[in-house]
Amino acid sequence: MENQSVSRDGAYDAVGLRDxxxxxxxxxxxxxxxxxxxxxxxxxxxxNRVDEELFAVVVALVGVAGxxxxxxxxxxxxxxxxxxxxxxxxxxxxxxxxxxxxxSPWFSIVVLITCALFGWRWGAVHTVLAFGLLLIAAGHGxxxxxxxxxxxxxxxxxxxxxxxxxxxxxxxxxLAWASSSYLQELALVQEARERQAELARLSKNLGESNYLxxxxxxxxxxARRAAHQARQLKEQFAAxxxxxxxxxxxxxxxxCEMMVLSPxxxxxxxxxxxxRNDLExxxxxxxxxxxxxxxxxxxxxxxxxxxxxxxxxxxxGDVIMQATGPVSSLFRNRGLMLEVQMDNDLPLxxxxxxxxxxxxxxxxxxxxxxxxxxxxxxxxxxxxxxVVVLVADTGPGIPPEELPYIFDEFRQVSSVSPRSGxxxxxxxxxxxxxxxxxxxxxxxxxxxxxxxxxxxxxxDSSTIRPGAVPSWxxxxxxxxxxxxxxxxxxxxxxxxxxxxxxxxxDDYHVVTLADLHRHDDGTIADVLQAVxxxxxxxxxxxxxxxxxxxxxxxxxxxxxxLQTGQRAIAHLGVTDYLVKPITxxxxxxxxxxxxxxxxxxxxxLIVDDDPEILLLLTRMVKSISRQYQVITAxxxxxxxxxxxxxxxxxxxxxxxLPGVDGYQVIEMMRQDPQLCxxxxxxxxxxxxxxxxxxxxxxNIKREGGLTVAEAMRLLKVGLDSLATPVTxxxxxxxxxxx
Ligand code: ADP
Numbered sequence: 001m002e003n004q005s006v007s008r009d010g011a012y013d014a015v016g017l018r019d020x021x022x023x024x025x026x027x028x029x030x031x032x033x034x035x036x037x038x039x040x041x042x043x044x045x046x047x048n049r050v051d052e053e054l055f056a057v058v059v060a061l062v063g064v065a066g067x068x069x070x071x072x073x074x075x076x077x078x079x080x081x082x083x084x085x086x087x088x089x090x091x092x093x094x095x096x097x098x099x100x101x102x103x104s105p106w107f108s109i110v111v112l113i114t115c116a117l118f119g120w121r122w123g124a125v126h127t128v129l130a131f132g133l134l135l136i137a138a139g140h141g142x143x144x145x146x147x148x149x150x151x152x153x154x155x156x157x158x159x160x161x162x163x164x165x166x167x168x169x170x171x172x173x174x175l176a177w178a179s180s181s182y183l184q185e186l187a188l189v190q191e192a193r194e195r196q197a198e199l200a201r202l203s204k205n206l207g208e209s210n211y212l213x214x215x216x217x218x219x220x221x222x223a224r225r226a227a228h229q230a231r232q233l234k235e236q237f238a239a240x241x242x243x244x245x246x247x248x249x250x251x252x253x254x255x256c257e258m259m260v261l262s263p264x265x266x267x268x269x270x271x272x273x274x275x276r277n278d279l280e281x282x283x284x285x286x287x288x289x290x291x292x293x294x295x296x297x298x299x300x301x302x303x304x305x306x307x308x309x310x311x312x313x314x315x316x317g318d319v320i321m322q323a324t325g326p327v328s329s330l331f332r333n334r335g336l337m338l339e340v341q342m343d344n345d346l347p348l349x350x351x352x353x354x355x356x357x358x359x360x361x362x363x364x365x366x367x368x369x370x371x372x373x374x375x376x377x378x379x380x381x382x383x384x385x386x387v388v389v390l391v392a393d394t395g396p397g398i399p400p401e402e403l404p405y406i407f408d409e410f411r412q413v414s415s416v417s418p419r420s421g422x423x424x425x426x427x428x429x430x431x432x433x434x435x436x437x438x439x440x441x442x443x444x445x446x447x448x449x450x451x452x453x454x455x456x457x458x459x460d461s462s463t464i465r466p467g468a469v470p471s472w473x474x475x476x477x478x479x480x481x482x483x484x485x486x487x488x489x490x491x492x493x494x495x496x497x498x499x500x501x502x503x504x505x506d507d508y509h510v511v512t513l514a515d516l517h518r519h520d521d522g523t524i525a526d527v528l529q530a531v532x533x534x535x536x537x538x539x540x541x542x543x544x545x546x547x548x549x550x551x552x553x554x555x556x557x558x559x560x561x562l563q564t565g566q567r568a569i570a571h572l573g574v575t576d577y578l579v580k581p582i583t584x585x586x587x588x589x590x591x592x593x594x595x596x597x598x599x600x601x602x603x604x605l606i607v608d609d610d611p612e613i614l615l616l617l618t619r620m621v622k623s624i625s626r627q628y629q630v631i632t633a634x635x636x637x638x639x640x641x642x643x644x645x646x647x648x649x650x651x652x653x654x655x656x657l658p659g660v661d662g663y664q665v666i667e668m669m670r671q672d673p674q675l676c677x678x679x680x681x682x683x684x685x686x687x688x689x690x691x692x693x694x695x696x697x698x699n700i701k702r703e704g705g706l707t708v709a710e711a712m713r714l715l716k717v718g719l720d721s722l723a724t725p726v727t728x729x730x731x732x733x734x735x736x737x738x
Pocket of ligand 1: 362366367370393395396397398406411412413423424425426427428451
C-alpha cells in the first residue's frame with residue numbers, strides 16, 4: 001500500500017492504473033443514486049415509512065451524484081473529491097434533519113467510499129473529521145442525534161475504516177505487483193515488437209544479400225568456366241604454336257649443327273671462316289628460339305596445372321654439379337671464375353632434380369652473360385626454413401626500381417639486356433618452378449657491384465637426416481606420429497606407370513616391388529595404402545603375388561593401363577624410337593646400341609614425307625660414318641618397294657606418312673619373311689616427357705568388396721574430376737605423332 005508507484009498523489013503513471021481509478025470513481029458515483037434509492041426502499045419496506053426529510057436527503061444524494069458526474073469532465077480525482085465532499089455534506093444534513101438508525105451504516109458507507117477513492121489515510125482523516133462533527137453536534141444537544149446514535153456511527157465508521165485498511169493493503173500490494181508486472185510485460189512486448197521489426201528488416205536484407213550472393217556465384221561460375229576455357233585455349237595455342245615452330249627449328253638446328261660441328265663429314269669440305277661465323281650465329285639464335293619455345297610451353301603447362309613434379313631425395317651438391325656442367329664452357333670462354341661453396345651438414349632435399357637444375361642453369365647462364373669481370377660464387381647453406389642456394393655474381397647489377405619486376409614475364413632490364421639478347425622468360429619460369437616446390441626465389445643487387453639470386457627450398461626437418469635418405473623406420477615413425485607419408489605400391493614392368501604416379505601424385509611415395517622384396521619382413525606391406533597395377537601382365541603377376549600374402553591381398557587395387565609411346569612401340573615390336581629433334585649424337589648412339597654400328601657397309605633406309613627432314617637425316621647419317629649408305633623413301637609403298645628391291649640393314653621410319661602409313665609398313669614388314677628381321681627405328685615428334693599418355697580404363701577392386709559409401713565416394717571423386725567441360729582438343733593417338 002505504501003508502494004510509491006501506486007500512491008494516489010500522481011504516482012499512477014501507468015495508463016492502465018489511471019484507467020482503473022477512473023472506473024472506480026465512475027462506479028462510486030453511479031452507486032450513490034442506487035444506494036439512495038435502496039435507502040428509500042429499505043425505509044419504506046423495513047420501517048414502513050417514508051418521511052419528507054429522508055426524501056430530501058435522497059434527493060440531495062442524487063444531486064451530489066449529478067454534480068460528481070458533471071465534474072468528471074475535469075478529471076476523475078476532481079469528481080472523486082466532489083463526491084466525497086458532497087456525501088459528507090449530505091451526511092451532515094442527514095444528521096441534522098433525520099432521526100434515523102440509517103445514519104450509522106450510511107456513515108460507514110461514506111468512509112468506505114473515501115477509503116476506496118483516496119486510500120485509508122484520507123479515509124482516516126475524513127473519519128476523524130466526521131467524528132469530530134458528530135461529537136460536536138451531540139455535545140450541543142442536537143435533537144436528532146442521540147449519543148447512542150453518534151456512538152453507533154463512530155463505531156461502524158471505525159469498523160469500516162479498519163475493514164477498508166485490511167482489504168486495501170493486499171489489494172494495493174497485488175495492484176502494485178500487477179502494475180509492475182504489467183509494466184514489465186509492456187516493456188517486453190515493446191522490445192519484442194522492436195526485435196521483430198529488426199528481424200524482419202534483417203531477414204529482408206538477408207534475402208537481398210542471398211540474391212546478390214547467388215548472382216555473384218553465378219557470375220563467378222561463369223567467369224571460372226571462361227577462365228578455364230581460356231586457359232585450355234591458351235595451353236592448346238601454346239602447344240600448337242610451339243609444335244609448329246619446333247618442326248622448322250629442328251631442321252635449322254640440325255643442319256646448322258652439322259655444318260658447324262662436322263662439315264667435312266657431312267659435306268666433304270670445311271666451311272670458309274666467314275660462313276662458319278655466320279652459321280654459328282644462326283645456330284645460336286635458333287637454339288635460343290628453341291629454348292624460348294620450351295619456356296613458353298613450360299609456362300603454359302604450369303598455368304594449366306598440367307605440370308607435375310617428379311620429386312626424389314637428391315643431394316643439392318649433385319644437382320649443382322649437373323647444373324654447372326653445361327654452363328662451364330660459357331664461363332671459361334668469357335674468362336670468368338665459377339666457385340661452389342657448400343656447408344658440410346646439408347640434408348638431402350625432396351625435389352624434382354630436373355626442374356631445380358633448370359633454375360640453376362638459368363641463374364648461372366644469366367650471371368655469365370651479364371658479368372664481364374670476376375665471376376660467380378654459388379653458396380649453399382641451411383637456413384631456418386630449409387636450404388638456400390645463393391648465386392652471386394660480380395656483374396653490372398640491377399637498378400633498384402627494376403628489382404620488383406625482375407621475375408615478371410618478358411621483363412628485361414634495358415641497361416643490361418640489349419647486349420645479350422634473351423627472352424625475359426627465364427626468371428619467370430624459374431620462379432614458378434621454385435613455387436611449385438613450396439620454395440621461392442629472391443634477388444638482391446647493387447649497381448656496379450653485382451647481383452645475388454637466392455633460391456629457397458623448404459625442408460621438412462622431421463624427414464631429414466643429414467646425408468641420408470629417410471629410412472623405413474623414419475617413415476613408419478612419421479606415420480605413427482600422424483604425419484604419415486602415404487605409400488602406394490606400383491606394379492609396372494615398363495616403369496612408365498611408376499614414373500607417372502611419382503610425378504603426378506605429389507602426396508604419395510611410390511614403392512616398387514624391389515622395395516617390397518628388400519623389406520620382406522612386412523614393414524612396408526603393413527603401411528601400404530593401395531596398389532596400382534599397369535598392363536594385363538602386371539595384373540596377372542599381382543594376382544599371383546597377393547594370393548600368397550594375406551597382407552597384400554587386402555589392399556585395394558587400382559588397375560591403370562597406360563598407352564604411352566614407349567608401350568605402344570613395344571607393342572608394335574620395333575627396335576627403338578628416336579625423339580625429334582634428332583641430334584647426330586643421339587642417332588649415332590641409338591644405331592650403335594642396337595648393333596647397327598658402321599663397321600661394315602650398312603644400308604639405312606630413311607622414310608619421311610618431309611623432303612627437308614630426309615635431307616637432314618641423310619646428311620646426319622652420312623656424317624656419322626662413310627660406311628653408311630642411305631636410301632630414302634617419301635611414303636610407305638615406296639619404302640616397301642625399295643626394301644624388297646634392295647634390302648636395308650635398318651630402317652628409320654616416320655609413322656605419319658601419306659597413303660600407306662608407318663603402322664602399315666611395320667605390319668607388312670612383320671608378315672614378310674624377307675623383311676621381318678630388319679631393325680626398325682620409329683621417329684616420334686614429342687619428347688618422352690611431353691608425349692600424350694592415355695589411360696584406357698581405370699579399375700578399382702578390393703578383395704571382400706567396397707562398402708556402398710566407399711564406392712559412392714569414389715564415384716563422386718570420379719564424376720567431379722571428369723565434370724569439367726571437355727573442349728575439342730584433338731584426341732591423342734596411341735602412339736606419339738611422328
Ligand atoms: P633473359 O635473360 O632471357 O632476358 P630472364 O628472365 O632470365 O630473361 O632475365 C630477365 C632480365 O633480368 C634479364 O634480361 C636481365 O635484364 C636481368 N638479369 C637477370 N639476371 C641478371 C644478372 N645476374 N645480372 C644483371 N641482370 C640480370
